[in-house]
Amino acid sequence: MTSTPAQQQDTAAPDYQPDPARWRALAVCIAAGAMTLLDVSIVNVALPTLRAGLNADDSDVQWIIAGYALAFGVALVPMGRLGDARSRRTVFIVGVAVFTLSSALAGAAPVPWLLSVARVVQGLGGGIITPQVSGFIQNLFRGKERAKAFSIFGAMIGISTAIGPLLGGLLVKVGGPDFGWRLVFYVNVPIGIAIVLLARRLLPAAAARKDKQSLDPFGVVLFGAAVLLVLYPLVEGGQGESLGARPWWLLGPAAALFVGFALWELAWRRRGKETLIDLTLLKVPAYLYGLSLGTFYFAGFTSIFLVVTLYLQTGLGYSALQAGLTTTPFAIGGAVSALVSGRLVGRLGRKLAVIGLVSVSAALLIIDLLVPHLNGSVGLKLAPAFLLAGLGGGLVVTPNVTLTLAEVDPSRAGSGGGMLQTAQRVGSAIGVAVILAQFFAALGTSRGDYAAALSVALRTTIGFVVVALVFAVIDLVRRTSHDRHPEPQHAAPEPVARHAA
Template identity: 40%
Template sequence: MSETSPHDAPADRVKWQSFWVCAGVACLTILDLSKVNVGLTSIEESLGGGATELQLIVAGYALAFGLALVPSGRLGDLRSRRNMFLIGLTSFMLASLLCAVAPTIEVLVIGRILQGVAAGIQMPQVLGLIQQLFQGQERGKAFGLFGATIGLSTAFGPTIGGLLIGIGGPENGWRLLFWMNIPLGLIAIWFAWRLLPKHQAHEGGTGNLDVPGIVLLGIATFSLMLPFVLTTGGPTDDPNRWYWLVGFVLAAAAFVWWERRYLRIGKSPVVHFGLLRLASYRNGILIATAYFAAIPAMFLIVTLFLQQGLGLEAVFAGMVSIPFALASAATSWIGGRLVNRHGRKIVVLGVALAGIGIAATLPISAYASEAWLPWLMAAVLTIAGAGGGFVISPNQTLTLQDVPVTQGGVAGSVAQVGQRVGTAIGVAVASSTFFATLYAGQGLNDSTEVYREAFGRGTTIIVALLVIALVLSLLDLRKRKTPTA
């Protein structure tokens, strides 16, 4: 069945019901990137473990997520996005169960990695299905609502995590972070089975699966992300971890050679490099990578600063992100409706606002009193949230606007790989800077001042990443304004 024919398109009501199933599951997936942050202190008290294990709980999820994205997106494009969606969702629910009952920190780390793999299976199907269900301006509206959902789940994650820890207690309340995925996953499976389209258009040809290409891309992604995942800022960091970047260069070169050869012999590679010749797609990936290197890292060090540095309870530390969430949801919806008219200008405005809001936390963290600091931080993060909403959904729409629907899953996967690589690098650099400052300040009388300095240094890294995203956005805007011969 063709997904673009008006005769066999799903009814409008069912189409939007399917969209909300996809958005809801994406929300569940992204929540696990942010809500676990507030549980790290509780996990450390309950199961033990050091900075490396805690880093793996956060960044290991992103690493596994990134590894699974492209092969899963390709399988969804070639076979069935609906079936891959159900496989990923079921696996995510089972991995959450393993995390919830984990008796040791090692089992929890394994469960988180399996969660990341499952999330990487289902997320490409979400993006591919949205492209399949909507066309033209309606797609911009859909991505606007999708961006609002992602913005809410990212920013409300710490609040939800804090509430659950408050309900379950400081020792084992973190387990509720994973238990909540079980009933929600069962409900989502039932609706997905009933509503998601059973048929889709496929690209011409044999629809072969490029296994060597998938393996080489997986090795390259793993080798790039791993040294950053293992970076904690502590004295036990092994400097030899950076040799993995040599493996990344070799695997990436082999991947490019193989994909070009595979295309020359008439087969369909896992990544069509022709997609990267689309300026809208290539530039959108670069902007999203820099942006997602900054924002998850910001949520992590804000949470660590408020909980460990100021001694706030998890629920109150999480609530600081609520204004960010509300502002982000509102501007994501607005941005999705305006993007077809204003294009990349919306993204430039969004990145600038996000940078201004996060930069404003620097003087607050340095000089505000402990009583006023969380309130002031919540206020300026409202500005950052408003900017974030103007980035996520408009950039998603612009990134995929010229991509053929038959390649929607793998195109969305490659874009998501950029986001996950960005997240792993950003979290590693910002958090290791944060922890390195704490290690250097051990033994000083005023520990709060050390935490203030650590937050300031980590946030400076985050602002620099947003400056990179802004420069990329401005360059893309200038290129679009420049007339071609």
């Protein structure tokens, strides 16, 4: 029987000794990643009480949401590169500290503008943390263990996004209308403090370097400005505002900045310097197809919970807790299938994503067909469809992260993972902007029929998921025809230095 690349890799470096604290280190990373992703969705269900408690207007509320998304998206790639070039543990701890302190500031904010500033800083902290997580996984694990670690990471992504509304609803209920929304932010403080303490003890320190790598500061400025100009028109539009009213003209300068960034990176590499992004990754089919698949899947995946929450809370009068409970089957299904897919990705590869995307599309279609005809106990009646969507989603995120980063050298894991995460953030912003605009437009046309508006939004969501399915099928055909394998082909990383206890 022929050995798999994973098995070959495991035996390729007999002097390699796995870090004995690697699984505990993973737990620290997963906790931090979950904390940052929860704050993407947990705030949504607290918005009604937050608005009332601070006397916030539509513009304030929009920036409380958009500020986090903007800072998060802009920081991902530069902070991933910083972790690659310097001490990933130090960068991680700084990110958690920034996130924790800004969470405390957000919870204590007496006026809307201060909460908006705190959310921007909080998003920056999240953007610092997230690429370090995938970087640590790449460096600490090999072969089948790496697939398992990424399966846990994928489960965390699905659970955090889906469980956010439920946790937010619980905190609002516990804290009441005046203090509940503040609890949504305060809950991060003890968690963040614990993560910092554990990170100092369990995360590996950087190996000693003879020469410090270049941080490519001009490339950071060009890339950051380009991403900012792309995200701004996507996240700044208010509820009910048409897509045409957004400042789309910013996409022109953004495109020019991206071209300038690419030219700069080529010139910087010719000088023998390390670049912010390894542009050669885009020539690797596994990475390019995974990047495209993730972008379109997150464009649909992220918006599902937002429009469903609007339908349940505003349309049907559900409480924040009831709305959160409705989407809980998605979280359960996603957690189970993500963990299982980590064990199967070595054998089935891209087939898992194809199966998962078909399942998600079918589940959303079922919800679309059911919603106009439901009366009473809507959450219970939709539970099986959400469970199916969750089971499918867990087969998409985990295998895609594993397969996309499989051929990325661990020394570039932070920037490679940051680029993947940035594409997913941009996809999320595009999906939310387009689908929310459609939802409110349909709401006006149908004279307040939330079920009809949800159906329109779901059909666009299905469209995004189907595009992701096309990329998955193309990559599956390519891998089958070339007899490709999902495991990494790069040289094994050198053992990392451990922090002295």
